[in-house]
Structures are given as structure tokens and as C-alpha cells.
């Protein structure tokens with residue numbers, strides 16, 4: 001059964017105190033208001049994972065993700081954080097291949113594959129991000145672009161590994177711009193992604209893979225986007241920093 005997921009990516013925002021108060025508010029609102037079967041994920045910066053994780057421990061709906069992970073197991077890699085470390089503080093999911101990491105940290109397809117392997121080996125579920133820049137969409141090459149991203153990183157996983165991953169389609173032109181994809185644009189790309197996955201893995205596994213939409217998701221547009229048959233939820237940036245907006249997005253299902 002395909003999971004419905006709303007994940008908040010906090011990126012590089014909040015102090016520790018602010019992070020704790022944000023997650024307490026979300027936790028309370030989710031407990032009081034969210035009756036649907038939705039997996040809610042919060043993704044604070046590394047130093048806040050343990051504290052935030054403790055606060056959501058008693059809430060079955062709430063889960064913890066990290067924003068990145070090292071491809072290495074352990075050792076002399078200054079500044080890196082391993083999958084085993086994340087697992088040991090209660091992290092369940094990890095975002096891999098966000099366009100901001102591809103762009104600012106030059107993460108390439110091979111590295112993203114290695115990060116997914118390291119995550120899965122240690123019991124974490126990767127949320128693999130893909131999505132085209134504006135010039136690719138304008139040139140009508142967006143399907144090929146996203147297809148290639150999947151081929152270059154995801155296709156090398158085994159069937160068992162693939163079962164552990166979530167895909168997030170985040171068109172770069174929609175991230176932080178206030179310009180969201182239309183529900184139709186999201187649906188056609190999600191259907192395309194699912195079809196590509198069904199060629200790489202078995203059809204049932206592709207059918208069961210959750211594919212999230214990300215890019216200027218807000219309480220005003222989430223319901224329409226989430227209503228599409230291949231859209232299984234959202235990866236939310238800016239709006240996940242406000243408990244009311246984030247909860248309203250969760251309630252859009």
C-alpha cells in the first residue's frame with residue numbers, strides 16, 4: 001500500500017529553541033487535528049535532530065528525517081555525518097539529492113547513489129529528489145531530464161533497496177519562488193516518474209512507491225495537487241516553518 005506523506009524540509013533555518021517550539025506546536029496540532037492516515041516527517045538541521053526527535057517520540061504519525069547523509073561509513077571525514085549516526089538518534093528518513101545540494105555542493109549522480117546505498121544499509125529511507133531547471137521545461141525537455149536523473153542514480157539500486165525509497169519531484173523553478181507547478185503538471189510528471197520506475201523495478205514496487213511533490217506548496221494549493229492520483233504528498237520548504245500552514249497542508253488530503 002502506497003504511503004501518503006507530508007515532509008517538512010526546514011533547510012538552514014531556526015535556532016534550537018525555535019526548532020523545539022515549532023515541533024511542539026506541530027506535534028500538538030497533528031495529535032488534535034490530523035485523523036487521516038498520513039506520515040508526517042520533520043527535517044530539522046543536524047544539531048537539532050536528537051532534541052526534536054525526543055519531542056515527537058510518542059506520536060505515531062510523526063517521523064524524523066535528516067537533510068543529508070555521508071556516503072562513508074565512518075572515519076576521517078571532517079564535517080560529515082554518517083547514516084549509522086543518524087539512525088542512532090532516531091532518524092528514519094533522509095533527503096538525498098536536493099537541488100540545493102546538487103547545485104551548491106556539486107553532488108553528482110554517482111555520489112547520490114552511494115549516499116542512498118549507505119542510508120539503506122543502515123536502515124534509513126532515502127527521500128530522493130529530482131526535478132528540472134526552468135530552461136529544460138521551457139525547451140520541453142523536462143521529462144527526459146528527470147528520467148535521466150532517475151536512471152543515473154536510482155536505477156542502480158536493487159529491487160530490495162528500491163522498496164525503501166521515496167521520490168520527491170521538485171521542479172527547481174518552483175522551489176522558494178511562490179510559483180508552484182499546476183496540479184496537472186505535477187500529475188503528468190509523477191505518472192512519468194512512476195512509469196520509468198516500473199521499467200527499472202517491478203511494476204508493483206513502482207506502484208507502491210510514494211512520490212511527493214515539492215516547490216512552493218502551501219495551504220492554498222496543496223489540496224488540488226494532492227488530489228491527483230500519482231501525487232502521494234508533499235515535500236514542503238518555507239510553509240513547513242509555520243506550524244499552522246504545515247498542519248493545514250497535512251490536512252489537505
Ligand SMILES: O=C(CO)COP(=O)(O)O
Pocket residue numbers: 009098170174175176177178214215216217235236237238239
Ligand atoms: O525545496 C523544497 C523542499 O525540499 C521546497 O521549498 P519551498 O516549499 O520553500 O518552495
